[in-house]
Amino acid sequence: MLPEIFTYYPTLYLFDREYQILVPMEKPALLWIRVGERNYYDHFAGTIRSDNGVHRITVPQQALDEAGCYTLCWRTIIDRKPYFPESEPEQQYTLSFRKIGEDPKFFHASDVHGAIDVAIEAAGILPDMDALILNGDITNFLDREEHCLRILKLTGTVTKGEIPVIFARGNHDSRGRRAEILGGYIPHREGRTYFTVRAGSFWALVLDCGEDKPDSSQEYDGTVCFHQFREAEDEFFKEVVAAGEYNDPAIRHKAVIVHHPFCHVPRPPFDIEQELYGSWCRALREEIQPDIMISGHTHNPGLFLPGGELDQLGQRWPIGIGGSPDGKHGAEFRAATYHFTPEGIHFAVVDKEKNILEEHLLQKEAEV
Numbered sequence: 001m002l003p004e005i006f007t008y009y010p011t012l013y014l015f016d017r018e019y020q021i022l023v024p025m026e027k028p029a030l031l032w033i034r035v036g037e038r039n040y041y042d043h044f045a046g047t048i049r050s051d052n053g054v055h056r057i058t059v060p061q062q063a064l065d066e067a068g069c070y071t072l073c074w075r076t077i078i079d080r081k082p083y084f085p086e087s088e089p090e091q092q093y094t095l096s097f098r099k100i101g102e103d104p105k106f107f108h109a110s111d112v113h114g115a116i117d118v119a120i121e122a123a124g125i126l127p128d129m130d131a132l133i134l135n136g137d138i139t140n141f142l143d144r145e146e147h148c149l150r151i152l153k154l155t156g157t158v159t160k161g162e163i164p165v166i167f168a169r170g171n172h173d174s175r176g177r178r179a180e181i182l183g184g185y186i187p188h189r190e191g192r193t194y195f196t197v198r199a200g201s202f203w204a205l206v207l208d209c210g211e212d213k214p215d216s217s218q219e220y221d222g223t224v225c226f227h228q229f230r231e232a233e234d235e236f237f238k239e240v241v242a243a244g245e246y247n248d249p250a251i252r253h254k255a256v257i258v259h260h261p262f263c264h265v266p267r268p269p270f271d272i273e274q275e276l277y278g279s280w281c282r283a284l285r286e287e288i289q290p291d292i293m294i295s296g297h298t299h300n301p302g303l304f305l306p307g308g309e310l311d312q313l314g315q316r317w318p319i320g321i322g323g324s325p326d327g328k329h330g331a332e333f334r335a336a337t338y339h340f341t342p343e344g345i346h347f348a349v350v351d352k353e354k355n356i357l358e359e360h361l362l363q364k365e366a367e368v
């Protein structure tokens with residue numbers, strides 16, 4: 001049983017080559033995580049944080065992958081006075097951890113739009129998943145801190161703190177009175193929410209397209225600067241291509257995980273950034289050559305092949321759309337599963353009753 005001081009199980013976001021472990025707590029407490037012989041602290045420049053609600057501790061991916069378990073260590077604060085601060089004796093709780101294995105299975109949710117409990121129920125279809133992929137619009141908007149905390153309810157409840165989460169932001173996750181504090185609940189580095197992940201033979205580029213209309217839209221009234229954000233992301237994208245890590249022969253599965261399938265140009269005013277998105281599509285076609293793009297946003301789950309209805313900017317890879325919301329605009333909740341195997345990718349669309357609605361096998365091209 002998870003000790004009562006923890007609001008939910010920890011969330012272990014895989015980000016670049018580290019786990020960003022988020023731990024929501026009910027009371028002010030000093031928190032650190034022990035992996036093997038080493039302690040990792042939630043601290044600001046050496047001062048251990050105790051009054052921040054959701055703790056964040058970064059652990060190198062390799063250290064936790066090798067250890068296969070970690071221990072939450074905490075001391076509940078009594079009075080953190082300037083001299084001789086008082087806190088309760090140290091307590092500990094150990095959790096097992098399973099790294100993403102070869103031929104990984106993922107449960108994918110996008111466009112949950114706040115129906116957190118429905119998504120938790122649906123995730124039961126894949127109890128042996130290697131990781132949970134959350135791919136945008138998990139919330140409808142962020143008007144209160146509680147809306148942000150719901151993300152950690154979903155991740156903590158599904159994973160029990162025992163497997164990783166891969167998180168890509170959606171446009172709705174950037175809206176509302178408290179959208180500016182989302183960084184306290186998701187993986188990022190100084191506001192950079194795009195990154196790569198590598199786990200064994202699996203490699204993915206995780207991108208964040210931000211909002212879906214021009215920054216000048218009256219709907220935002222000057223509250224966003226996503227064009228600049230995407231320009232910085234473009235620099236990162238170029239660095240990823242220049243590094244060419246995805247060419248490592250040990251990598252057998254390559255994916256792009258992004259909420260908005262950006263090779264699709266929607267109707268105005270959603271037809272933004274065609275030049276930038278066009279250059280990203282070119283880099284995917286000519287350089288990265290992903291096996292699949294894992295997306296959401298359109299609320300139209302299924303498999304979309306090159307030349308299909310999502311291909312306006314030169315799509316040369318299949319797209320799995322894996323989510324639609326529960327009861328909004330006539331839609332019904334949908335999620336997806338992805339299983340990467342030597343023969344190819346098994347993709348399935350599932351509903352909230354854990355039924356498989358459609359299944360596809362994307363066969364791997366025979367290597368010459």
Ligand SMILES: [Fe+2]
Nearest residue numbers: 137170171297
């Ligand atoms: Fe969306």
